Amino acid sequence: MPTITLPDGKNLKFSKKVTGLQVAEEISKSLAKQAMVISINGELKDLDFLIESDCSVKIFTAKNNEGLETIRHDTAHILAMAVQELFPGTQVTIGPVIENGFYYDFARKEPFTEDDLKKIEEKMREIVDRDEITKREVWDRDKAIKHFRNKGEIYKAELIEGIPKGEEVSIYFHGKWHDLCRGPHLSSTGKIGKFFKLTKVSGAYWRGDSKNEMLQRIYGTSWASQKDLEAYLKRLEEAEKRDHRKLGKEMDLFHFREESPGSVFWHEKGWALFQKLINYMRARQDAAGYQEVNTPEVLDRLLWEKSGHWEKYGENMYTSQTPDEKVFAIKPMNCPGHIQVYNQGLKSYRDLPLRITEFGKVHRYEPSGALHGLLRVRAFTQDDAHIFCSEDQITSECLNVTNLILDIYKDLGFKNVVLKYADRPDVRVGDDKVWDKAESSLLDAVKATKLEYSINKGEGAFYGPKIEFVLRDAIGRDWQCGTVQVDLNLPGRLNASYVDKDGTKKVPVMLHRALFGSLERFIGILIENYAGKFPFWISPLQTVVIPISEDFEDYAKNVSEKIKEAGMSSIVDLKNHNLNYKIREHSLAKIPVLLICGKKEVDSNSVTIRRLDSNKQENMEINLFLKKFSALNKVSQN
């Protein structure tokens, strides 16, 4: 005689055992129709789960996340079903729900083609139409292992072997086809709907380990309605339009080429952007008490051996042998160089904290498959700094850095930032006591920001705990940029020291810190965030002056010169094209401000302003224009 408590606190009494579906029917017919899954005391179950005793029940429809995820999970199942119907002999492995969709990994010799994807999709629709009934059975472990092994499903058999003893081995049937699965599932394949699409095929290692064989992964997306599906596909299209590789080419910012994979050839405009960011950073760091230095790009192998990089990071390092047969490495990091600068002259506790910064260009031999436009390169410029301090100064220094980072992100248009805090990994150097201190100091700094943070247990570097700064862009994507890491290792290894108050020599703590991370990467993110339409102050080409006809060329040139004198960038478009053409061209090039000069402007010593993405025209006296836009050219105006 179960009594069922609903989320609103109401109780339903039943005279016998009931299924989730019956509970839904009791509430309303439409709910029963829309119901996807239920949860019993917080645990998700199938709709036909038989409720025997008192419990609290929630009923989920496609409008709930739980319902939507079940739809996706079911879509993954019918994908596997369709594949095995079309390509007998293909083994199924795992098929989880992921953000916006699902995938399923298959073991099959022949690769799936784009054409196969279409066929599979058709077959999936057919399976939905067949409306196969779902049935759940609990099997004996050994029976299940034997069953799948006999079927030739060795991966499934391996998965069952991995299920802890005592846990149920549940098998789900959709008609005759069945699969090992935890569930829950929809009551029949017809309930999934047809708002899905297979999106791509790729390789994926069995159990995510590159030592294992490679499986074929089919990705798909699945939604509660056609409208949702279309909206999602539209979002993908929008993201594609913002792709920094595409915009970089269109806007003539940079290019890549075969001779140096993963290294950027910056063009004039891209480099202007780069320089603006560096100049901005330089001013910010100056104000924050940093000293900027510059250290060699090529350093003797001996130093890298001493620092530990040769051993731990060697396979990612470029090396170079000189005619005298010495081996040098091209720096993958700036830290050893900065410690060498620190080591010049005796340091006292009065010198701490000592903040050394460098826009250092580093080279890392990244795996070819990892390269991705500006976001993952082999040569990049870090806005790197190393702060040498005492243990007591860790918290306040971390907090300084954090505040600086947040402020800088805000200036660049990113207001939504979350933190990730990572503590000691299993393999690490240093005393546990020192780790305790470092971790709590860092965590204090995290808490002091009052920002949302997550803890990544055991994900810290081998030399110390770290904070990572994740910013969210205009279309909701997350990017990891800045970082603060405590280093309990390197200063000692490279003999850094200071004389403390009591006259004894101590090893300073070193904080690694990057704000943007990599300038290259950050610019990639900026391009995508703004879709190439940068705020005025960082726009690489801020104004184009357009004379209406040849008669006004001198006037236009003069205006352009004045703009440059006022510290903004400007060109004059003297090409033999009409005004419409030029406006279109420069608008597509995402120039923020177009200035039109004709008779009217000459007569009144003015310009007519047309701003990007607006067809309003504003006439303004030249000096006023210069004054107004000079102000806009400062960061604080954004």
Place this chain on the structure above:
RNA sequence: GCCCUUGUAGCUCAGCUGGUAGAGCAAUUGAUUUGUAAUCAAUAGGUCCGCGGUUCGAAUCCGUGCGGGGGCACCA
């Protein structure tokens, strides 16, 4: 690095089953002198990614190398 896929003019792309390449835009030249998102015409432009093979003949088929793309792994 691994799996799949891809490489044709400055750019975007076409080129069926093998018969030494084509469009639009851009460029150049000329005409036009233009008031807020494409004025007209002419001209020029290519080692079809590199190397090797099959073939009478390869952009096209095969092998291989390099690069790009999508994932996986990697991102101390």
